[in-house]
Amino acid sequence: MRFLLDAEQRAFAASLDALLTAAGTPAVIRDWSRGDHAGGRALWSRVADAGVFALAVPEAYEGLGPRPVELAVAFVELGRHAVPGPLVETVTAAALLAGADPGTAERLLPALASGEAMATVAPEGAHALDGDAAAVRIAWAPGRIRLSPGHGPVRPSLDPARRLTPLLPGGDVLGLPTDEALTWARLTTAAQALGVGLALLDRTVGYVKQRTQFGVPVGSFQAVKHRLADAKIALEFARPLVFGAALTMEPADAAAAKAAACEAAYTTARTALHLHGAIGYTAEYGLSLWLTKARALRTAWGAPEECRALVVSATGDRRW
Amino acid sequence: MDLAFSPADEAFRAEAREWLHAHVPRAPLPSLETEEGFAAHRSWEAELAADRWSVVNWPARYGGRDAGLLRWLLFEEEYWAADAPGRVGQNGIQLLAPTLLDHGTEEQQARILPPMASGEVVWAQAWSEPEAGSDLASLRARAVRTNGGWLLTGQKTWSSRAAFADHAFGLFRSDPDAARPHQGLTYLMFGLRAPGVTVRPIARLDGKPAFAELFLDEVFVPDEDVIGEPGRGWRIAMSTAGNERGLMLRSPGRFLASARRLEELWRRRGRPAAARDRVADALIGARAYRLFTYAAASRLLDGESVGPESSLNKVFWSELDIALHETALDLLGPEGEMADTEWAERYVFALAGPLYAGTNEIQRDIIAERLLGLPKGRR
Ligand SMILES: Cc1cc2nc3c(=O)[nH]c(=O)nc-3n(C[C@H](O)[C@H](O)[C@H](O)COP(=O)(O)OP(=O)(O)OC[C@H]3O[C@@H](n4cnc5c(N)ncnc54)[C@H](O)[C@@H]3O)c2cc1C
Numbered sequence: 001m002r003f004l005l006d007a008e009q010r011a012f013a014a015s016l017d018a019l020l021t022a023a024g025t026p027a028v029i030r031d032w033s034r035g036d037h038a039g040g041r042a043l044w045s046r047v048a049d050a051g052v053f054a055l056a057v058p059e060a061y062e063g064l065g066p067r068p069v070e071l072a073v074a075f076v077e078l079g080r081h082a083v084p085g086p087l088v089e090t091v092t093a094a095a096l097l098a099g100a101d102p103g104t105a106e107r108l109l110p111a112l113a114s115g116e117a118m119a120t121v122a123p124e125g126a127h128a129l130d131g132d133a134a135a136v137r138i139a140w141a142p143g144r145i146r147l148s149p150g151h152g153p154v155r156p157s158l159d160p161a162r163r164l165t166p167l168l169p170g171g172d173v174l175g176l177p178t179d180e181a182l183t184w185a186r187l188t189t190a191a192q193a194l195g196v197g198l199a200l201l202d203r204t205v206g207y208v209k210q211r212t213q214f215g216v217p218v219g220s221f222q223a224v225k226h227r228l229a230d231a232k233i234a235l236e237f238a239r240p241l242v243f244g245a246a247l248t249m250e251p252a253d254a255a256a257a258k259a260a261a262c263e264a265a266y267t268t269a270r271t272a273l274h275l276h277g278a279i280g281y282t283a284e285y286g287l288s289l290w291l292t293k294a295r296a297l298r299t300a301w302g303a304p305e306e307c308r309a310l311v312v313s314a315t316g317d318r319r320w
Numbered sequence: 321m322d323l324a325f326s327p328a329d330e331a332f333r334a335e336a337r338e339w340l341h342a343h344v345p346r347a348p349l350p351s352l353e354t355e356e357g358f359a360a361h362r363s364w365e366a367e368l369a370a371d372r373w374s375v376v377n378w379p380a381r382y383g384g385r386d387a388g389l390l391r392w393l394l395f396e397e398e399y400w401a402a403d404a405p406g407r408v409g410q411n412g413i414q415l416l417a418p419t420l421l422d423h424g425t426e427e428q429q430a431r432i433l434p435p436m437a438s439g440e441v442v443w444a445q446a447w448s449e450p451e452a453g454s455d456l457a458s459l460r461a462r463a464v465r466t467n468g469g470w471l472l473t474g475q476k477t478w479s480s481r482a483a484f485a486d487h488a489f490g491l492f493r494s495d496p497d498a499a500r501p502h503q504g505l506t507y508l509m510f511g512l513r514a515p516g517v518t519v520r521p522i523a524r525l526d527g528k529p530a531f532a533e534l535f536l537d538e539v540f541v542p543d544e545d546v547i548g549e550p551g552r553g554w555r556i557a558m559s560t561a562g563n564e565r566g567l568m569l570r571s572p573g574r575f576l577a578s579a580r581r582l583e584e585l586w587r588r589r590g591r592p593a594a595a596r597d598r599v600a601d602a603l604i605g606a607r608a609y610r611l612f613t614y615a616a617a618s619r620l621l622d623g624e625s626v627g628p629e630s631s632l633n634k635v636f637w638s639e640l641d642i643a644l645h646e647t648a649l650d651l652l653g654p655e656g657e658m659a660d661t662e663w664a665e666r667y668v669f670a671l672a673g674p675l676y677a678g679t680n681e682i683q684r685d686i687i688a689e690r691l692l693g694l695p696k697g698r699r
């Protein structure tokens with residue numbers, strides 16, 4: 001038992017962090033929000049070159065995976081930098097396609113692994129994330145998954161960087177959906193949310209150290225400190241749930257991680273907004289890029305109650 | 321990164337489980353916080369110690385099994401899962417013993433640890449004073465040099481289990497002229513039935529004498545009962561205070577077992593939808609604390625130290641414990657009001673979590689200043 005990232009995993013996180021920092025994500029995110037995908041696609045291919053999507057694709061289809069722990073590491077970084085695009089959905093699609101017939105898998109998976117194509121997935125009838133940018137659009141119904149031939153008009157999300165699109169009916173049936181794919185979706189959403197929360201905490205700590213009122217940094221006030229301490233506690237206890245779920249890949253473990261990480265990120269967002277004062281409430285200030293994502297991720301791939309319901313309905317010899 | 325235990329560790333776990341299965345009393349013991357319960361729990365400690373299960377992580381020569389940190393965690397999981405009795409010796413075992421193992425003399429270790437392991441001598445912590453709570457360094461009880469030792473005078477309070485315990489350890493001001501309040505303190509041990517000591521039990525919320533005040537009037541302590549160097553008591557006490565809020569005081573096993581008991585109660589009550597999320601949160605919280613602790617243990621085994629991170633634990637488990645027990649009492653409905661149930665006993669115990677071992681406000685200050693790097697301010 002050694003429940004810590006090893007040196008290679010930590011180096012992977014650090015290299016992604018460096019790549020994303022250098023990429024100047026805020027401008028990319030704002031373009032993406034307006035439907036200008038050029039910068040986002042360029043960033044996507046750099047992320048893919050770092051191996052991120054290949055981690056979700058089996059070796060048989062030109063991937064490196066499946067490697068859930070490394071994926072979780074990557075998604076924390078993607079969340080910390082608020083990278084836009086159907087990240088979780090591409091991983092989820094890869095998990096679904098890995099279970100489809102070999103012909104389909106062979107046709108679609110290598111392009112996902114290499115970053116050449118983005119994918120999106122949504123339950124039948126729901127809005128899919130970034131269907132206008134994705135080349136592979138999967139509609140998920142009980143008993144079958146279907147390759148949608150296209151998407152309808154874009155609807156805005158509370159997070160401007162998330163563009164929501166209905167998927168057109170028709171298209172080939174690819175096979176059966178799997179619970180495992182949902183576990184991948186929840187795990188990566190949880191990791192992404194954790195990253196979003198960590199970024200919000202970091203930025204807020206930086207801000208309250210530098211913003212002065214009454215002649216002192218507002219970060220020296222105990223009421224401010226304690227809210228940030230609570231955010232830190234929530235995030236630090238969500239982290240092991242995320243990596244624990246990556247190790248077991250049990251549906252209830254991923255649901256627990258999703259509930260805790262999204263809750264932690266969301267309360268951190270509320271704290272971050274509050275402690276920034278009015279400037280935090282503006283769209284042009286960079287904080288907004290993370291604030292709105294924390295809200296959106298909370299209900300993506302399983303609202304809090306849905307995840308909690310799964311936790312208490314889990315059976316078997318759980319030694320939680 | 322993995323969560324798999326070695327076959328040897330699993331064998332240790334299985335051995336502990338079997339022993340507990342065979343020995344844990346069928347009926348719960350009377351409350352630890354009563355005279356009768358105290359005696360019953362002392363006998364239970366002796367039974368544990370007879371088969372060397374009372375202090376598994378200690379060196380074998382003092383009654384342990386040299387089991388190491390991971391096996392201690394596994395033992396704790398089994399212990400609480402088996403619904404075994406609360407530990408009457410915990411203050412000594414978890415607070416004093418690590419200090420003695422780090423800073424005590426060999427003579428002190430050999431003299432003090434074995435009877436502590438067997439429950440023959442139960443220890444109380446005498447740190448707090450009426451005027452020194454969160455600001456512990458403002459303590460005033462004195463230690464005055466005398467021939468071959470020290471004379472202790474002053475008042476200590478809130479000393480858990482001191483009503484029935486045998487000995488106590490605490491900090492005393494040995495140099496009233498020291499430049500700073502943290503200096504000139506000496507860490508000493510004394511007998512609760514020594515001449516000059518008056519113990520006045522204090523009833524906690526439910527009326528049980530769970531702690532006590534100690535009045536000390538020139539109580540003689542020989543030099544061999546000073547821990548570490550005189551005047552350096554603060555550092556010595558703080559070097560192991562991390563244990564109190566960190567993983568040693570409240571192992572995850574305890575909360576895992578409580579959360580599972582809560583889940584069971586919820587199922588038995590027909591799975592009321594209104595409580596579902598709170599039950600799930602208790603399970604999630606217990607799992608989070610378990611995995612967090614495994615990560616901390618992995619770091620310790622890598623040779624790192626835990627430090628101010630133990631404050632994260634303290635706030636987390638104390639709040640989890642209260643939420644969990646409140647949910648249980650709510651599920652019980654009007655029955656939850658009954659004071660003579662285990663749920664009620666545990667609830668009353670949980671209520672104190674945010675207060676002792678440094679209040680949660682103090683822990684949040686530590687987190688903000690030492691983990692987040694926020695500026696110190698007027699408190
Ligand atoms: C069940 C129980 C068992 C205990 N067992 C022991 C024991 O065995 N041995 C022992 O020595 N002690 C023991 N204690 C005492 C415990 O350590 C103290 O209660 C604790 O340190 C708080 O001190 P206080 O009660 O004097 O509260 P105070 O320090 O008077 O605090 C009162 C309130 O003010 C808040 N406060 C104080 N300072 C600050 C600050 N700087 N910032 C923000 N808020 C602040 C506190 O958080 C608290 O909410 C026990 C207490 C309890 C409840």
